[in-house]
Amino acid sequence: MNENLFRLDGKVALVTGASYGIGFAIATAMAEAGATIVFNDIKQELVDKGIAAYAEKGIKAHGYVCDVTDEEAVNELVSKVEAEVGVIDILVNNAGIIKRIPMVEMSVKDFRQVIDVDLNAPFIVSKAVIPSMIKKGGGKIINICSMMSELGRETVSAYAAAKGGLKMLTRNIASEYGQYNIQCNGIGPGYIATPQTAPLREIQPDGSKHPFDQFILAKTPANRWGEASDLGGPAVFLASAASDFVNGHILYVDGGILAYIGKQP
């Protein structure tokens, strides 16, 4: 088989919110496959830290300050990237937040903020990059979904609504722009050890594991939390020519959570 199928040489990849965490791991894997990496974060301090972290891995990443919920700022970012780096061939809508609050106690403001970052922003950034992808003859969009694209649980109503919507936005972009050789797919990570899930893994005062940590291990056949690096290979696959006929698919990278009823206590 042609191993170049999985290479990304000559491609420009924009990974949103990729100073650290899952975005950083995905961008690193894409760089190792040959892509030129562009990323953004809200704060210059984090962009600078991100650039340094990429440089430590031998990656010359292009970092920009941009709030992905701000359409004007996103359009300016895309124009600047196109002028300074090149047309964006691969977009990873990774930036995201979560607020863990029981629904009836959650303010509308908080609900709207989660929807804004986790669902409206992927729409805004995808809308900004698709015209140039069409002109260039194609592109790849990868939306970072979640277990909560399929499942609910207490306290994550806004996040689940956003990630469920992101699954359908993925399918709709695939439906509407597949004719232009744009493939839009999702990655649904399981429970990954990043700052976002750190509160769920905190060691208890008595030195025991967080109850949620124990719960997730019992729900995961792999019996471990995922590492951000577990997402690199799936992301390179969906960004490469190896997936040119994969469109509208949500690839769950969850260690088997969605397939498993859970370990008997």
Ligand code: NAP
């Ligand atoms: P994380 O550690 O909290 O990192 C999120 C990143 O998004 C940060 O760099 C953050 O920047 C950035 N961001 C947040 N709001 C932004 C905005 N308005 N504009 C630009 N950047 C923004 O999260 P993660 O665990 O790496 O998760 C990354 C993605 O994977 C998210 O979409 C998350 O929902 C999803 N996911 C995570 C897991 C998991 O178990 N960790 C599982 C499934 C899906 P700041 O630091 O400046 O806020």
Ligand code: GCO
């Ligand atoms: C939570 C977690 C999850 C993960 C991820 C699972 O509070 O349940 O934060 O939502 O972040 O989305 O796929």
